[in-house]
Amino acid sequence: MTAAVRPQMGYLHDTLEELKSQHLHFHLPVLSREQKAVTVVDGREAINLSSNNYLGLAAHPKLRRAAIDATRKFGAGTAAVRTIAGTMTIHLELEQQIARFKQTEAAVVFQSGFTANAGTVAAVLGKDDLIVSDELNHASIIDGCRLSKATIKIFRHRDVEDCERILKETENWAGRKLLITDGVFSMDGDIAPLPQLCDLAEKYNCIMMVDDAHSSGVLGRGGRGTIDHFHCHGRVDIQVGTLSKAIGSMGGYVCGSRDLVEFLYQRARPFLFSTSHPPSVIGACQAALTMLEAPEGERLVKKLWANTKFFKRGLKRLGFDTGASETPITPIMVGDAAKAFEFSRALFEEGVFAQAIGYPTVPQGKARLRTIVTAAHKRKDLNTALETIGRVGHAMGIAAE
Numbered sequence: 001m002t003a004a005v006r007p008q009m010g011y012l013h014d015t016l017e018e019l020k021s022q023h024l025h026f027h028l029p030v031l032s033r034e035q036k037a038v039t040v041v042d043g044r045e046a047i048n049l050s051s052n053n054y055l056g057l058a059a060h061p062k063l064r065r066a067a068i069d070a071t072r073k074f075g076a077g078t079a080a081v082r083t084i085a086g087t088m089t090i091h092l093e094l095e096q097q098i099a100r101f102k103q104t105e106a107a108v109v110f111q112s113g114f115t116a117n118a119g120t121v122a123a124v125l126g127k128d129d130l131i132v133s134d135e136l137n138h139a140s141i142i143d144g145c146r147l148s149k150a151t152i153k154i155f156r157h158r159d160v161e162d163c164e165r166i167l168k169e170t171e172n173w174a175g176r177k178l179l180i181t182d183g184v185f186s187m188d189g190d191i192a193p194l195p196q197l198c199d200l201a202e203k204y205n206c207i208m209m210v211d212d213a214h215s216s217g218v219l220g221r222g223g224r225g226t227i228d229h230f231h232c233h234g235r236v237d238i239q240v241g242t243l244s245k246a247i248g249s250m251g252g253y254v255c256g257s258r259d260l261v262e263f264l265y266q267r268a269r270p271f272l273f274s275t276s277h278p279p280s281v282i283g284a285c286q287a288a289l290t291m292l293e294a295p296e297g298e299r300l301v302k303k304l305w306a307n308t309k310f311f312k313r314g315l316k317r318l319g320f321d322t323g324a325s326e327t328p329i330t331p332i333m334v335g336d337a338a339k340a341f342e343f344s345r346a347l348f349e350e351g352v353f354a355q356a357i358g359y360p361t362v363p364q365g366k367a368r369l370r371t372i373v374t375a376a377h378k379r380k381d382l383n384t385a386l387e388t389i390g391r392v393g394h395a396m397g398i399a400a401e
């Protein structure tokens, strides 16, 4: 028997009802199989265009095997935070591997990309400092900025001139300054103007920080990220990445100087106050990075881009608006949230799983389907997906025929 709702909690129910009436209430789709290019969602087999499993590593045999091997050797959990008793040899090995991959002096692993961003920004800056941030930066950056208590100034999305306007206005700022951007933006799939932002960081003496969650495993040689893609090595002080997307497992990391990493060991609150990764996760991440460092990784990244180009061309040919996307994240713009959710539902009925995204994840009136193809998608699946999206979308009047 469940307890009756206490009156002080009633507002939660009211808010949920309001979200439902505005079509802003999302249902959690449930997978009953592995995270793969074709999977079973809510009991229905579907071509999966909704994951961040860029290289198809989430269910890869090598990662599974490594996770099991690490569990056999080191157990199921660490039962301690990193600074007390939760650092095992494999945690340090993974950090060294990440630093080598990213060509930085050092790296530190966090529980997630979210905690890596939030913990790092809040640790590195304080109330007398200034943060200059792209308006579409990830929620974890926004939360980190708020936690730091620094002054936050937002520049228009990817707008280098607007960014410089802010930096000019604050030229005599007494505290430290941080310029921060996503490398690839998670909802639009466009790429930050990194070389120009690095120029500004140098000109105005800012710490430069990039969140490469969606570019690691995707852009640059063997998926080394936007810094490698733009040849900006040595110009970005703090590089964040995730182990939860292309790497196929879970976690986040920060790369940079040895001092930065040592400082985060001392000050980053998620590192200090939350338990470290279980061995299985570390083992899987090590296996994934080993693949990325080998020719096999280069091949997977190439396949990802070949599939991406094929799929984008197909959508354009069908007349869909894919926004400013330059990466595997390909939005299909709809505008109206109710219509986007209806489109997504109709596609799902036809065996294509492409999630609709609405406010507050994207601005009001910019609802869309967010699609991501992976290296693991077969051409036949992409052709079926395109045919279905075209037929259903055109019937709903979403693209010009």
Ligand SMILES: *Cc1c(COP(=O)(O)O)cnc(C)c1O
Residues within 6 Å of the ligand: 112, 113, 114, 115, 117, 138, 140, 182, 184, 186, 211, 213, 214, 242, 243, 244, 245, 250, 251, 252
């Ligand atoms: C997904 C994402 C994160 C968070 O990474 P997790 O490992 O899933 O916590 C951080 N930044 C950006 C830009 C992201 O897209």
